[in-house]
Amino acid sequence: MPVCVIEEGRKxxxxxxxxxxxxxxxxxxxxxxxxxxxxxxxxxxxxxSSSHNFILKAVLQEVGPSPQRASINMVLLGxxxxxxxxxxxxxxxxxxxxxxxxxxxxxxxxxxxxxxLMLSGEDAFIHVRVGPAPPANATSPKAVKRKIPAEGPKYSxxxxxxxxxxxxxxxxxxxxxxxxxxxxxxxxxxxxxxxxDQSQLKVSCTIFCxxxxxHPQILQIGNIVRMHRVKAHPYxxxxxxxxxxxxxxLVFDGTVGAAVEPRTASKSFxxxxxxxxxxxxxxxxxxxxxxPRADATLTLSxxxxxMYFDLTCQLLAKATIDSMCTLLRVWDGTRCPHALxxxxxxxxxxxxxxxxxxxxxxxxxxxxxxxxHVPFAQQIKPGDFLRIxxxxxxxxxxxxPDTSSPRSEEVNHLSFHLHGGTAYGRxxxxxxxxxxxxxxxxxxxxxxxxxxxxxxxxxxDSVLCGAWATPPCCPGNVFxxxxxxxxxxxxxxxxxxxxxxxCDHIVEPLTLSEVKRSxxxxxxxxxxxxxxxxxxxxxxxxxxxxxxxxxxMQDVPDEERLDNIxxxxxxxxxxxxxxxxxxxxxxxxxxxxxxxxxxTRNPPVRTLNVSTSAQLLSEGKVKELIFITGTTLQxxxxxxxxxxxxxxxxxxxxxxxxxxxxxxxxFRGRKRFYRCQQCSKTSLKEPNTDGVLDEKxxxxxxxxxxxxxxxxxxxxxxxxxxxxxxxxxxxxxSFFNVSADAAAANQEAQDSIRETLDLLCPPWDRxxxxxxxxxxxxxxxxxxxxxxxxxxxxxTSKSTSKPPILNPQHSKLSK
DNA sequence: GCTTAGGGTTTG
Numbered sequence: 001m002p003v004c005v006i007e008e009g010r011k012x013x014x015x016x017x018x019x020x021x022x023x024x025x026x027x028x029x030x031x032x033x034x035x036x037x038x039x040x041x042x043x044x045x046x047x048x049s050s051s052h053n054f055i056l057k058a059v060l061q062e063v064g065p066s067p068q069r070a071s072i073n074m075v076l077l078g079x080x081x082x083x084x085x086x087x088x089x090x091x092x093x094x095x096x097x098x099x100x101x102x103x104x105x106x107x108x109x110x111x112x113x114x115x116x117l118m119l120s121g122e123d124a125f126i127h128v129r130v131g132p133a134p135p136a137n138a139t140s141p142k143a144v145k146r147k148i149p150a151e152g153p154k155y156s157x158x159x160x161x162x163x164x165x166x167x168x169x170x171x172x173x174x175x176x177x178x179x180x181x182x183x184x185x186x187x188x189x190x191x192x193x194x195x196x197d198q199s200q201l202k203v204s205c206t207i208f209c210x211x212x213x214x215h216p217q218i219l220q221i222g223n224i225v226r227m228h229r230v231k232a233h234p235y236x237x238x239x240x241x242x243x244x245x246x247x248x249x250l251v252f253d254g255t256v257g258a259a260v261e262p263r264t265a266s267k268s269f270x271x272x273x274x275x276x277x278x279x280x281x282x283x284x285x286x287x288x289x290x291x292p293r294a295d296a297t298l299t300l301s302x303x304x305x306x307m308y309f310d311l312t313c314q315l316l317a318k319a320t321i322d323s324m325c326t327l328l329r330v331w332d333g334t335r336c337p338h339a340l341x342x343x344x345x346x347x348x349x350x351x352x353x354x355x356x357x358x359x360x361x362x363x364x365x366x367x368x369x370x371x372x373h374v375p376f377a378q379q380i381k382p383g384d385f386l387r388i389x390x391x392x393x394x395x396x397x398x399x400x401p402d403t404s405s406p407r408s409e410e411v412n413h414l415s416f417h418l419h420g421g422t423a424y425g426r427x428x429x430x431x432x433x434x435x436x437x438x439x440x441x442x443x444x445x446x447x448x449x450x451x452x453x454x455x456x457x458x459x460x461d462s463v464l465c466g467a468w469a470t471p472p473c474c475p476g477n478v479f480x481x482x483x484x485x486x487x488x489x490x491x492x493x494x495x496x497x498x499x500x501x502x503c504d505h506i507v508e509p510l511t512l513s514e515v516k517r518s519x520x521x522x523x524x525x526x527x528x529x530x531x532x533x534x535x536x537x538x539x540x541x542x543x544x545x546x547x548x549x550x551x552x553m554q555d556v557p558d559e560e561r562l563d564n565i566x567x568x569x570x571x572x573x574x575x576x577x578x579x580x581x582x583x584x585x586x587x588x589x590x591x592x593x594x595x596x597x598x599x600t601r602n603p604p605v606r607t608l609n610v611s612t613s614a615q616l617l618s619e620g621k622v623k624e625l626i627f628i629t630g631t632t633l634q635x636x637x638x639x640x641x642x643x644x645x646x647x648x649x650x651x652x653x654x655x656x657x658x659x660x661x662x663x664x665x666x667f668r669g670r671k672r673f674y675r676c677q678q679c680s681k682t683s684l685k686e687p688n689t690d691g692v693l694d695e696k697x698x699x700x701x702x703x704x705x706x707x708x709x710x711x712x713x714x715x716x717x718x719x720x721x722x723x724x725x726x727x728x729x730x731x732x733x734s735f736f737n738v739s740a741d742a743a744a745a746n747q748e749a750q751d752s753i754r755e756t757l758d759l760l761c762p763p764w765d766r767x768x769x770x771x772x773x774x775x776x777x778x779x780x781x782x783x784x785x786x787x788x789x790x791x792x793x794x795x796t797s798k799s800t801s802k803p804p805i806l807n808p809q810h811s812k813l814s815k
Numbered sequence: 816g817c818t819t820a821g822g823g824t825t826t827g
Contacts, residue, residue: 177822186819194822206820235821242820308825325827370827392825423823 003083003126017097022062022070025115027101035097036117039063041071046085046273052120056081059112063093069508072113073104077120085273088128098123111509111526111774155228155270157278161199163232163239171230171241172278173197174254174286175223180389180427181215182372184208191215192422195225198285205230205241207249213265216249219387219429219437220310221292224252224282226262226275256283297387299441300365301334305395305414308424311388312431312441315380316364317352319345324420326377328367330386331360333444340365341396341413352382363448367391369428371420376428385438390426392417446762499735499760499773501526503795513721515777515791524794525777529717529724530770531760536713539753543744545662545707547676553712556674556744557662563633565663569650570630584656587686588627589617608635615689624693629656640667645693647702658682658702665704666695670745679705709740711753715793717775726777726791734797756798 017033025036038060047055054077061071074096076084088094096117104116119126158169173195181189188208193216196202205227207215216225228248230241250262250269260276262269298309313330321327327343329352343366347354356364367388369377380386395412418426431438509526510518518525536542544553590611611627625645628636640646646667649656658665664672673695675682680703687693687701699706711732717724733739736756742749761770776795781788 179822184819187816188819190820192820192822204821208819233821240821368827390825394827417827419825419827421825423825425822426825 003080003087003128019095022060022072022113025072025101025113025117027103027115029101031099031101035095036060036072036099037063037093037095038072039093040088040090043085043088043090045276046081052077052081054078054081054085056085058084058088060094060096060117070113071508073106073110073116074099075116075118076124076126077118080119080124080126084126088126092128095127097125097127114506157226159199160195160197160201160203163203163241165232165234165239168229168231168244170226170228171195171197171203172224172226172282173203174282174291175218175221175225176202176292177221177425178218178223179422179425180218180429181207181209181212182422182427183375189215191218193218193225196291197282203239203241207243207247209243209247214247214249217251217263217265219251219263219431220254220295220297222254222286222295224254224279224286226250226252226278252279254283254286256280256287258283296390299334300332300336300340300363303336303338303393303414305338305393305412307393308390309393311365311367311391311416312437313365313386313388314438314441314445315352315382315384315386316356317350317354317382318377318380319350321345321349321368324371324374326369326374328369328377328380328388329364330367330388331363331365331445332441333363333446333448335363336365336414338395338412338414341415342366343368343415360448365414365416367416367418369418372422373418373420373426373428380428380430385431385433385435385441387429387431387437388416388418388427389429390418390424392419499775499796499798501774501776501795502734502797503776505776505795509774511721512717512719512724515724515779516722518779523779525779526774527717527719527777528772528774529719530772531757532716532718532723532770534713534715534757534761539750539757542711542713542753543740544710544712545674546710547679547705547707549679549705550676552676552678553710554662554707556709559633562663565659566631566633566636566648569648569659569663570632585684585686587614588612589614591617591622606635608639610639613686613689615686619689621689624689625687625698627656636667640669644668645695645698647698656684658704665702666698668695671695671741672744673699674707675699675704676707709744711736711740711743724777724791726793728793730792731794731796734795735793737798759798 017035019037020031020034022036022038025031040058041061042057042059044057056076058074058076059071060074062069096119098121099117099119101115102118104110104112104114106112107114155170157172158167160171160173163169174197176194176196178193179191181191184190186208188210189212191207191209192204193207194202194204209215216227218225226249227241227243229244229246231244232239233242234240248264248266248269250264250266250271252260252262260279262271296308296310297312298307300311300313303309311330311332313332315328315330317329319327319329321343327345340362342361342364355361369388393414394417396415397413418428420426503524505524505526507524507526509528512527512529515525515527541555543556545556546553588611590609608628608631612622612625616622616624623643625647626639626643627647627649628639629649629651631639631648636646636648647665648659648663648667650659658675661675661677663674665675666673683701683703685701685703687697691697695706698704710729713728713732715726715728717726728735736743736753738749738752743753759771760773773796775793777791778794779789779791781790
């Protein structure tokens with residue numbers, strides 16, 4: 001037998017050759033006498049294959065203390081695959097021998113070993129140690145003995161046409177009718193369902209159980225249910241099934257091709273390959289039958305008056321109307337083509353917000369639930385996700401106090417009623433936040449909120465304005481404006497992993513707790529993480545000025561600070577600076593410029609003295625470069641629209657000099673250039689006017705060490721094991737696919753960064769919605785003496801089909 | 816405790 005099971009504690013046969021580490025596997029080596037030992041971390045399904053009879057894929061991971069555990073794909077063929085499927089479980093440690101080594105076609109995608117192990121034929125062996133090794137942090141050394149499925153409990157399932165009165169059986173069936181569990185007159189909740197199978201017989205089942213979670217979790221007609229220990233009772237002239245002692249139920253999606261994942265609250269249940277097959281067979285059979293409509297669920301956008309339907313929605317607020325009626329205010333992110341009735345409620349009876357934004361209100365449906373559903377409605381809370389079964393869309397009208405007849409535009413407002421009783425499966429079921437049934441709806445809700453509450457909100461709203469908010473005191477400043485992310489982008493891209501590694505380090509992915517435990521020092525780690533939070537929330541603060549010479553970093557000065565610097569410098573410089581300038585350089589020429597801008601307050605037209613180089617003046621290129629004194633910040637910005645390069649200066653004690661940092665030394669269009677105070681040795685030489693006059697030639701002439709825009713953020717990453725604070729700096733531009741210069745100068749770039757962050761860390765949402773990203777982290781210590789390890793995200797980019805935003809000149813705001 | 820419900824032609 002090619003799969004040999006060894007009980008924990010016993011020695012296995014010793015014909016497996018030398019055990020070599022997984023990382024040593026190579027196509028260029030002869031592994032005939034080698035074995036590989038590892039834990040089965042993934043075990044795929046047994047798949048029938050025409051060429052090999054059976055095929056099964058599994059992933060083997062190196063066992064041992066190393067935090068960087070190599071893993072390798074393993075492909076088993078024929079009988080070996082079948083035996084492996086029965087005898088081996090995820091978590092088992094196996095030794096594989098007699099394999100051949102091939103190139104793994106999925107290595108790039110799964111980041112596992114570039115080779116895979118092929119096991120087939122007489123020589124291939126798998127030795128299994130049954131019982132999981134204790135996890136790294138477990139204290140108990142006791143090995144758990146586990147039954148091998150093949151020897152474990154065997155269940156047989158009775159077809160519905162073979163039921164005998166009084167017999168306790170196990171059954172599979174397709175749900176053709178169901179009621180959510182409801183409180184019976186006795187001591188238990190009662191669920192009622194009707195199932196069918198290939199025998200075509202339809203059988204009613206009644207489940208009494210005082211625990212809600214033990215009831216079959218049926219969400220839709222067409223679901224497949226497996227029930228253990230139900231007893232056939234004769235009733236009228238048919239048999240019905242009732243649960244007996246030891247009853248358990250699994251429910252599966254009934255869609256052909258969907259994952260076969262049992263829905264159950266039970267932590268231990270038997271589920272084997274034959275169960276998977278049974279589910280798939282029933283799905284196929286059901287698809288070929290004229291069974292009741294599988295899905296009565298509609299979105300509000302598809303509802304027509306007088307319809308009965310099932311609604312999947314989120315509760316926003318609720319209100320007690322009277323003892324027999326509760327109002328639920330719900331939405332599903334879609335817009336109903338018919339106007340929705342807003343049912344009035346006493347404000348002190350409302351739980352949750354009493355009103356919403358005008359746009360939001362248009363999407364909110366009023367659901368009135370009656371009688372037996374009222375106690376259930378009392379238990380649910382605003383924010384909960386629900387499915388309401390057999391809801392009726394009732395056309396009605398809004399009564400206005402000043403007229404006895406409804407106004408024409410107010411008729412046919414829809415409200416929704418959940419009538420009393422459980423007929424037609426009427427009821428309400430809460431859905432968990434991570435339920436697949438609500439994912440589409442949540443995307444629609446996100447899109448709505450991003451679209452309406454970000455782009456149309458009031459700029460002064462301090463809650464929503466937290467991001468690229470305009471720094472204070474900046475009239476007319478269009479920088480750092482409020483973003484408007486496109487909802488369609490979010491809709492499509494949130495399904496993807498929105499960031500991916502671009503490096504070619506060959507290291508195994510680690511969990512964050514493993515990263516924290518691993519040794520420091522110049523290493524790269526690959527992680528799969530979510531972005532839990534980030535700083536700064538006001539993204540203009542993420543933009544810094546960096547000196548590549550002294551490596552200092554400083555904040556970009558806000559407009560208020562610059563205003564002050566300009567007004568201080570201009571306080572005593574209103575008159576012609578040439579008159580008061582001791583020994584002006586011989587290449588400087590002055591002229592008057594009239595500022596007619598609406599920006600000048602008093603007097604409305606102001607004359608400014610500007611200087612330029614004699615060379616430029618003689619060439620008629622005055623527009624190329626001017627030096628100005630005594631202007632306000634606004635006037636400087638205004639001049640920068642008409643002159644290519646504007647250098648603001650101040651005159652003090654007869655000397656003309658650049659404004660003090662952090663004032664920009666140069667304005668070029670919308671762009672501003674800053675200097676490092678420490679590294680600049682300012683002078684005033686005539687710039688070389690031969691070539692292009694740009695920030696580089698001007699900074700050289702002025703003896704200025706220019707500062708560079710950089711993006712610096714702190715991310716808090718999380719995975720199932722831990723959280724980790726990391727910096728995003730050196731590779732921030734490639735991460736966002738946006739240059740810091742562009743982020744400093746244009747809205748499109750800022751929006752793009754905002755979008756990426758909103759995608760990774762949805763602002764209105766709970767953690768469950770956050771996408772995962774693959775990231776590369778560099779661990780480092782700033783110096784030998786530092787005890788603390790820091791991490792930076794590197795070689796990681798947001799996934800994008802858009803071209804990078806690199807050129808600030810493309811700003812849609814540029815004139 | 817050993818019952819509860821046993822779909823259904825749909826109130827407000």
